[in-house]
Structure formats: C-alpha cells, structure tokens
Amino acid sequence: EAQVTQNPRYLITVTGKKLTVTCSQNMNHEYMSWYRQDPGLGLRQIYYSMNVEVTDKGDVPEGYKVSRKEKRNFPLILESPSPNQTSLYFCASSFYGELAGAGTGELFFGEGSRLTVL
Amino acid sequence: SQKIEQNSEALNIQEGKTATLTCNYTNYSPAYLQWYRQDPGRGPVFLLLIRENEKEKRKERLKVTFDTTLKQSLFHITASQPADSATYLCALPRRGNTGKLIFGQGTTLQVKP
Numbered sequence: 001e002a003q004v005t006q007n008p009r010y011l012i013t014v015t016g017k018k019l020t021v022t023c024s025q026n027m028n029h030e031y032m033s034w035y036r037q038d039p040g041l042g043l044r045q046i047y048y049s050m051n052v053e054v055t056d057k058g059d060v061p062e063g064y065k066v067s068r069k070e071k072r073n074f075p076l077i078l079e080s081p082s083p084n085q086t087s088l089y090f091c092a093s094s095f096y097g098e099l100a101g102a103g104t105g106e107l108f109f110g111e112g113s114r115l116t117v118l
Numbered sequence: 119s120q121k122i123e124q125n126s127e128a129l130n131i132q133e134g135k136t137a138t139l140t141c142n143y144t145n146y147s148p149a150y151l152q153w154y155r156q157d158p159g160r161g162p163v164f165l166l167l168i169r170e171n172e173k174e175k176r177k178e179r180l181k182v183t184f185d186t187t188l189k190q191s192l193f194h195i196t197a198s199q200p201a202d203s204a205t206y207l208c209a210l211p212r213r214g215n216t217g218k219l220i221f222g223q224g225t226t227l228q229v230k231p
Contacts, residue, residue, distance in 0.1 A: 004161075033219070040126075042223035043162070043207070058218060090161050105152060105211075107219065109161030 002027045006091050006110035013081055014118050021076045021113050023091030031094045032074040033058070033107070034066065036087040043090070049074055081117040089113045120145045124208060124222035131198055132230055139193040139225045141208035148210040151184055151191050156205045156224065165206075166193075198229045 004025045013019055025032065033048035035058075045058030049068040063085055065077040074093075078085060092107040123142045131137050141151065150169045154162035168175045168184045168191065175182045181194040195202050205224040212218035 035221075040223070043221040045218060045220070048218065059220075092161075105150065105167055105219075106164040107152075107154075107162070107209075109163070112159065112161055 002108065004091055004093055004108050004110035006089070006113045008113060009111065010114050012116045012118065015082055016080050019078050019081060019115075021078075021089055021091075021115070023074045023076065023110060024072050025074075025091075025093040025108065026072065027093060027095075027108065028071065029093035029095055029108070030071070032068065033092045034064070034074070034076045035090045035092065036060065037090060037112075038087050046076065046089075078115075081115075083117050085115065086117050087115060089115060120212060120220065122146075122208060122210060122220060122222040124206075124225045126223060126225070128226040128228055130228045130230065133199060135198055137195040137198045137202065137227050137229070139206050139227065141191040141193065141222055143189050143210060146189065146210055146213060147186070148213070150211070151182075152209045152219075153180075153182060153191075153193050154207040154209060154221075156207060158205075162207055162221075195227070198227075200229045200231050203227055203229050 007022045030051045034046040035043045037043050044060045046064050047066040049055045052068055052071050055066050090112050091110040094107050121144045150167050152167045153165045156162040166182050168182045179196045183192045205226045207224040208222045209219050
C-alpha cells in the first residue's frame, strides 16, 4: 500500500530535549516536505527536499533541521524544542515532475505527528 | 506578498444542496491550483488539480473553476452528503518555485442531514 509513515504520532516532551520525527515513503517520490499546522494559521511549510541530498527552507524553518540521505526518508529534527513548536506536523511526498506541472502534483500526506513541548 | 484566502467561517448547508467554497489569491500567477480535503486529526487528501489554461474541471460530484482574471477558484460539491463534512484546502505553487506549495487556511464544511 502506497503510504507516508510518520513516527511518533504523539509526543510530549520538555524544552531543550532534542527529538526527531521520522518520515518514510514507499512510492519512490523525489520530493518530500514538512508542514506544521496550527489553528488559525493553516499549513505552513518548514523544509522541503527535491531529491537526495537536496533540501531547502520553507516559510518557517527556524528551530528545525532536516536531512535527506536516502530517497525514502526525510526526518525532521528539533535540536532544542521550545513551547512555540507545539503543533501538528505533517510530512508529504510527491513525484517532483508532477509538482512541476507534468501531472496532478498530488501531495501524499502522512497521518500527522502531534507534538507538545512543555 | 503572496497570499491565499479562504473563508475562515464554517459553511453549513443542508444535505442535497450544492456547497460552494472560495479560494482567492493575490500577487500570484500560479500555473495550477489544487484542492485537498482534510478530516479532523488526519492528513490532507488530494482531490483535484486545475491548470491556468483550464476554466473548469469535474470529478464525480466535484467541480472546480479557475478564473485567473479574478484570481479566484471556486470549489463546488453537488448533491452534498453528511460524509462530505470536512475542511477543504486550496493550494498553489509559489511563483518561480514549484517546490513550495502554499496552502490556504481551509474552509470547514458541515452538511446537515
């Protein structure tokens, strides 16, 4: 089954304790992206990756890191989490050629990771 | 700056009626526009894409229009059902950077039986 898998789905942590949210897709997609969703602010892009070893900032990258060492994985790293990073996080993937206009550009989203930083 | 606006107020309609949701954008010339559905606590699910050279796109009970002069897309659900109740998001690529897909805040639709 084609899917984007995020872990953990729920996490409560404390300020300053490094954490990683993993994201894996099994569709051989070149493009992967992280979003956060907050009430009243909608989905905001944190980082995205066009392909292995290629990453770029989205609109709200501060406080986050990413890496893309393998095509299927795109972990989101919070080196020193703060309460303002409490949010619902989504990973998404797509074929880049489709995003560029060759197809529907459909983004496949994971189920989300709800993070609370105390 | 580039902005996408969707009606933040929930839309409440009766079952069987047509729901119409609006997506307005400014300072964009998007090559395409997408619509997604999101259920509470779940990830968005892709519904439709419409390109700048298309006026209208249909898929079953869904219809999307794209007016590049008005900078607006309308999303219609005909013969609405309670199962259509969800939040609907529109999304556009940032000008000059297709890696950045920007989402509107979404409009929540409630279909009452």
